[in-house]
Amino acid sequence: MTADAFPFAERFASLRLARTESVGPVAFQHLVRRYGTARAALEALPDLARRAGRAPAIYSPEQAYAELTQGELMGAELLCAAEPAFPEALKAIDPPPPVIWALGDAALLQRRAVAIVGARVASAAGCRFARGLASELGAAGLAIASGLARGVDAAAHEGSLATGTVAVLGGGIGDVYPPENAALYRQIAERGCIVSESAPLRRAQAKDFPRRNRLISGLSLAVVVVEAELKSGSLITARLAAEQGREVLAVPGSPLDPRARGCNDLIRQGAAVCEGAEDVLRAIEPIRGFSAPPPPDYASTPDATPPELLERVFDLTSPTPVHIDELARLVGAPAGAVFAALVELSLAGRVELAPGGVALRT
Amino acid sequence: MTADAFPFAERFASLRLARTESVGPVAFQHLVRRYGTARAALEALPDLARRAGRAPAIYSPEQAYAELTQGELMGAELLCAAEPAFPEALKAIDPPPPVIWALGDAALLQRRAVAIVGARVASAAGCRFARGLASELGAAGLAIASGLARGVDAAAHEGSLATGTVAVLGGGIGDVYPPENAALYRQIAERGCIVSESAPLRRAQAKDFPRRNRLISGLSLAVVVVEAELKSGSLITARLAAEQGREVLAVPGSPLDPRARGCNDLIRQGAAVCEGAEDVLRAIEPIRGFSAPPPPDYASTPDATPPELLERVFDLTSPTPVHIDELARLVGAPAGAVFAALVELSLAGRVELAPGGVALRT
Numbered sequence: 162m163t164a165d166a167f168p169f170a171e172r173f174a175s176l177r178l179a180r181t182e183s184v185g186p187v188a189f190q191h192l193v194r195r196y197g198t199a200r201a202a203l204e205a206l207p208d209l210a211r212r213a214g215r216a217p218a219i220y221s222p223e224q225a226y227a228e229l230t231q232g233e234l235m236g237a238e239l240l241c242a243a244e245p246a247f248p249e250a251l252k253a254i255d256p257p258p259p260v261i262w263a264l265g266d267a268a269l270l271q272r273r274a275v276a277i278v279g280a281r282v283a284s285a286a287g288c289r290f291a292r293g294l295a296s297e298l299g300a301a302g303l304a305i306a307s308g309l310a311r312g313v314d315a316a317a318h319e320g321s322l323a324t325g326t327v328a329v330l331g332g333g334i335g336d337v338y339p340p341e342n343a344a345l346y347r348q349i350a351e352r353g354c355i356v357s358e359s360a361p362l363r364r365a366q367a368k369d370f371p372r373r374n375r376l377i378s379g380l381s382l383a384v385v386v387v388e389a390e391l392k393s394g395s396l397i398t399a400r401l402a403a404e405q406g407r408e409v410l411a412v413p414g415s416p417l418d419p420r421a422r423g424c425n426d427l428i429r430q431g432a433a434v435c436e437g438a439e440d441v442l443r444a445i446e447p448i449r450g451f452s453a454p455p456p457p458d459y460a461s462t463p464d465a466t467p468p469e470l471l472e473r474v475f476d477l478t479s480p481t482p483v484h485i486d487e488l489a490r491l492v493g494a495p496a497g498a499v500f501a502a503l504v505e506l507s508l509a510g511r512v513e514l515a516p517g518g519v520a521l522r523t
Numbered sequence: 524m525t526a527d528a529f530p531f532a533e534r535f536a537s538l539r540l541a542r543t544e545s546v547g548p549v550a551f552q553h554l555v556r557r558y559g560t561a562r563a564a565l566e567a568l569p570d571l572a573r574r575a576g577r578a579p580a581i582y583s584p585e586q587a588y589a590e591l592t593q594g595e596l597m598g599a600e601l602l603c604a605a606e607p608a609f610p611e612a613l614k615a616i617d618p619p620p621p622v623i624w625a626l627g628d629a630a631l632l633q634r635r636a637v638a639i640v641g642a643r644v645a646s647a648a649g650c651r652f653a654r655g656l657a658s659e660l661g662a663a664g665l666a667i668a669s670g671l672a673r674g675v676d677a678a679a680h681e682g683s684l685a686t687g688t689v690a691v692l693g694g695g696i697g698d699v700y701p702p703e704n705a706a707l708y709r710q711i712a713e714r715g716c717i718v719s720e721s722a723p724l725r726r727a728q729a730k731d732f733p734r735r736n737r738l739i740s741g742l743s744l745a746v747v748v749v750e751a752e753l754k755s756g757s758l759i760t761a762r763l764a765a766e767q768g769r770e771v772l773a774v775p776g777s778p779l780d781p782r783a784r785g786c787n788d789l790i791r792q793g794a795a796v797c798e799g800a801e802d803v804l805r806a807i808e809p810i811r812g813f814s815a816p817p818p819p820d821y822a823s824t825p826d827a828t829p830p831e832l833l834e835r836v837f838d839l840t841s842p843t844p845v846h847i848d849e850l851a852r853l854v855g856a857p858a859g860a861v862f863a864a865l866v867e868l869s870l871a872g873r874v875e876l877a878p879g880g881v882a883l884r885t
Contacts, residue, residue, distance in 0.1 A: 286779050413775030413787050416798035417648050425775050429796045434787050436778035 299324025
C-alpha cells in the first residue's frame, strides 16, 4: 500500500538522508522543506556541508539497498515521515522521526494509543498493575505502546497482546533484547507491531534510548509511569511526553519503596494520579487529536548561506544550548536564514540541533 | 497563670454557657460578642431562648463546680477562648472552641504544630512512616498533634514523645481509649499534652469525633494523612484542615493497597505529596501565622429579636443548609439581625448553626 502512494526514489532518498552522519531529525525536516524532496536535499547536501566546514559520510546507495533488503526479508515495512501512511501521532511531534521500520501490524500505529512504561526491576505488584491496566485500556479500544524492556514494559505488552500492543525498540527491529523477552518479541511481531527508528540489524546503544523513548511517547495520547526510581529512563519518557503535549500519569506508591520515588515525584510536579484505567480514560477523553504545538516553519531559500553569516552564527554558539530566535536577534538576520546556517553547520558536525529550536556546539 | 489573667467569674460563666444544651461554638461566639462577656450572655440566655420557642437546660453552677473540681483533681487546666493564654492557632479557627481542657504541658499548644493522622488498622510500614515523620518534624522544633487512636495516631505520638506531642481526645481528658493506648496516654500526660473540648469524665460518642478532628487540624499548620481508606475519618480531618486554611499533605501508596485510596484521592484533589519531613517543612515554611479567613463579625444589638422576624427567618430554614447572607437577602433585613435571630432559634433547639455561616432546621 505505502509503496504505491509514495515513489520508491523518494523513499530511497529519505532513507539515505536520514541515515547520513550528522543528519538528525531537525536537519532532515529542514532540508526536505528547503529543497522540496529528500532527493533534492540529498543532492544539495555535499556542497552545503562542505561550505560549512566538512562533508559528512552520506549513506551510500549500497548501504540503503542492503538495509531495505534486510528489512524486507524480515517482513518489515519502512515508513517515511512524508508519506500519507505515516502514523498521524508521529507526524505531530517536532521533529518527526524521518523514517521508521515496522514489523507486524503497522495499522496499529494509527490507533489511539497509551504508553505504559516503568522500572525494569519492578515489583510483582507493579507488573500485575501494568498488565491489568494494559488489558483494561486494550478492552477500551486503545493500543498500548511500550519499550519491550524487562519488568513493567514486558507486563504492559503481555496485558495487551490480545487487543493491540506496540513495542518500540532502541536497536533495530531485529535486535531482540533482553533475551528473556524473546518469546514475547515473537508474539508481538505476529499479533502486534515492533517499531524502530534504527536500521533493522542495529544493536541498541545507550544513545538510542532517548530516541526510542521519544517514539513511545510520540505514538501515545498519554504516558503512564508504573514504578520508577528517581533519574530513571521512564522519567525521561515522561518529560518528553509533556514536551510533546501528551498527558502524563503516574502510579503512586509508598515513600518507603524506592521504586515509587520517580512516580511520586512526577505527581508532585503535576502528573495526574493513576490508580486504574478510569484515570487514564478520563485524562485522554477530551483529546480529539494530537495537540503538540506546530513546529515553527522557518522560511529559507535553497541557496547556501553566505560564508560570513555561517561563521557569525557559529561564533555565537557554545556548549550551552541557545534558541534560534535568540541567535537571529544577535546576528540581526531573519530566523529562517539563521536556522539554515545552523543546519549547514550541523551537517559539517560543528553544531548540534536539538528539538525545541535550540542549537549547541558539539 | 491563666487564673490571674482571666477573672474566675468569666471562666465559670464561659464553662456554663459552653456546656448549655443547644449552645454550639457559633452561638457561643455570637452571644459573647453581643453581650460583651460570657456572664452577661448567660444572664440573657433564658429570656432570648424562651422568646424563640423553648428555654434550654442551662448548665447549672453545681454542674460547673463539679466539672472544674474533676479537672483540677486530675491536674488539668481549663482554657477559655477569650483568655490571653488560649492557643493562638485555636483562636484563629471559625468559630474557636469555647473552652478546652488541657492535661500536661499546655505550653505545647502554643508551639507551631503539624498533625499526623491516619488509619486505625494501619500497616506496619504506615506506622513506621508515621513514627519516623513525627520524630523528624519534632527534631525540627514542631509539636505533633494527633488523636490517640490505634495505628497511625499512636505511632505519631510515639515518634514525638521526646520532642512534644499533643493528643486530642473526642471524650474527656480522662477518657482513655482505646485500652491498648493506656501506657501511651500516661506518657503523653506526663511529657506532652492531652486536650479535649469535652468535660473531663465524658465518654467519647460518635458525634464527638468531628469536633475532635476540628481541634486536631485547628492546632496545626498542616495535616499529614498517612494511610486512609476512602470515606475515613482522616479525610474529614483533611477537609476541615483545608476549610481552616491549613496545608494538607498525603502520603501516596500503591493503588493495590486499599489503605492508600484515601491518600491518593486527596492528592488527586490537590493535597501535596508527602514522602518525608522535607515535604512538610517546605509546605509550612511560608506560613508565618494562621491564615484562616477572619470570621464575619455580624453587628447586632443586645436586644432580643422581634418575634415576627424570628418566625420569618425560621420559615425560610429547612434541613438543607442555607447561608446567613442568603436568608438576609430573602427577608430584607441586615445580616446581623438575621444571625441574631438564628442564634436565638438555635438556643431554642429549632435550628442548628454550622461553621461557615450556614443554618439548617434540625
